[in-house]
Amino acid sequence: MEDILFNGLNFIENAVDTFLDKKSPTENRLKYSVIHFYIGLELLLKSRLAHEHYTLIIRDLKKYQKGDYEKGDFVSVGYDESIDRLKKICGLQVDQRAKDAFKKIQQTRNKFIHFHCNENEYQITAQLLETWHHLLRLIENKTLSNIADDAISRVDKIKFRMLGLQEFVDERFKLVQDDISRKRNQGITIITCPYCYRKSMYLEEGVAGCLVCGTDSLYSDKVAEDWSHHFNEAIRYDQGDELILGQCINCEADAVVLNCNDDIETVSSYWFCFSCLQEYDKEDQSVCSNCNKTIVGFKEAHYICPECNVLNSFKEFEE
Ligand SMILES: [Zn+2]
Ligand SMILES: [Zn+2]
Numbered sequence: 001m002e003d004i005l006f007n008g009l010n011f012i013e014n015a016v017d018t019f020l021d022k023k024s025p026t027e028n029r030l031k032y033s034v035i036h037f038y039i040g041l042e043l044l045l046k047s048r049l050a051h052e053h054y055t056l057i058i059r060d061l062k063k064y065q066k067g068d069y070e071k072g073d074f075v076s077v078g079y080d081e082s083i084d085r086l087k088k089i090c091g092l093q094v095d096q097r098a099k100d101a102f103k104k105i106q107q108t109r110n111k112f113i114h115f116h117c118n119e120n121e122y123q124i125t126a127q128l129l130e131t132w133h134h135l136l137r138l139i140e141n142k143t144l145s146n147i148a149d150d151a152i153s154r155v156d157k158i159k160f161r162m163l164g165l166q167e168f169v170d171e172r173f174k175l176v177q178d179d180i181s182r183k184r185n186q187g188i189t190i191i192t193c194p195y196c197y198r199k200s201m202y203l204e205e206g207v208a209g210c211l212v213c214g215t216d217s218l219y220s221d222k223v224a225e226d227w228s229h230h231f232n233e234a235i236r237y238d239q240g241d242e243l244i245l246g247q248c249i250n251c252e253a254d255a256v257v258l259n260c261n262d263d264i265e266t267v268s269s270y271w272f273c274f275s276c277l278q279e280y281d282k283e284d285q286s287v288c289s290n291c292n293k294t295i296v297g298f299k300e301a302h303y304i305c306p307e308c309n310v311l312n313s314f315k316e317f318e319e
């Protein structure tokens with residue numbers, strides 16, 4: 001069954017290669033991107049059906065005889081039937097916006113194959129970018145749960161190539177606005193993503209994810225480090241080689257950033273912990289006079305951090 005999945009990915013990769021090959025004539029470039037994307041999409045949907053049971057990709061089971069599958073002697077389901085079976089038999093819901101986008105690319109593919117496509121370059125490009133977004137979404141939210149680790153690395157490669165394209169990132173940012181609003185309404189903190197630079201990263205306790213780059217379950221201390229590195233660079237230089245991350249008194253994570261610009265929504269305080277989402281005032285910081293580590297959340301003039309305290313008591317013990 002894995003063959004269907006890998007063949008699907010081959011076609012999607014081919015569609016991306018073709019699309020990104022700006023040297024080839026525009027009409028051919030778009031035509032074969034659409035055709036190969038569509039074949040890839042159908043195969044990925046079928047691979048999910050086959051993952052449930054291989055007979056699910058056979059259109060008419062009444063005519064089917066044992067061994068036909070191996071011989072390749074069968075007619076397989078098309079796009080519409082696949083979507084229908086995914087819902088009825090596998091209980092998988094494909095988002096209406098995704099279905100609309102897939103339907104449109106199916107029609108464009110039909111025009112390219114049977115006569116000619118009268119849509120212009122920009123319309124077709126927009127359709128492709130939108131369908132790529134929805135297909136990646138199906139993989140990211142595990143609707144296509146049959147895509148296991150060895151295939152995920154291939155999907156990631158496809159995704160990173162697409163994310164290298166400014167117009168794809170812009171399109172994705174536009175398409176995830178509803179999801180961002182939903183999260184905002186739930187009171188979830190939205191920040192500017194340190195990887196794609198769009199205000200589309202959400203922070204929940206201990207983890208972060210970005211709706212544009214599609215990464216999720218990132219550890220918040222790692223994200224805090226990257227975020228601080230990208231957005232507080234200027235501050236760091238202003239203050240010499242000073243701290244960009246503090247340790248949180250509440251959760252002890254090294255994930256407290258300086259909130260010096262408006263890249264973090266809903267946060268008004270000077271310090272903000274990416275891990276436990278606690279805010280602190282500017283004065284609420286103490287620097288360990290032994291190791292220079294900054295602890296955020298309280299103020300003490302001659303402070304020694306717990307680690308240094310332990311070290312000191314060992315030294316005293318040895319003396
Ligand atoms: Zn991002
Ligand atoms: Zn914290």
Ligand SMILES: [Zn+2]
Pocket residue numbers: 288289290291292293304305306307308
């Ligand atoms: Zn210390």
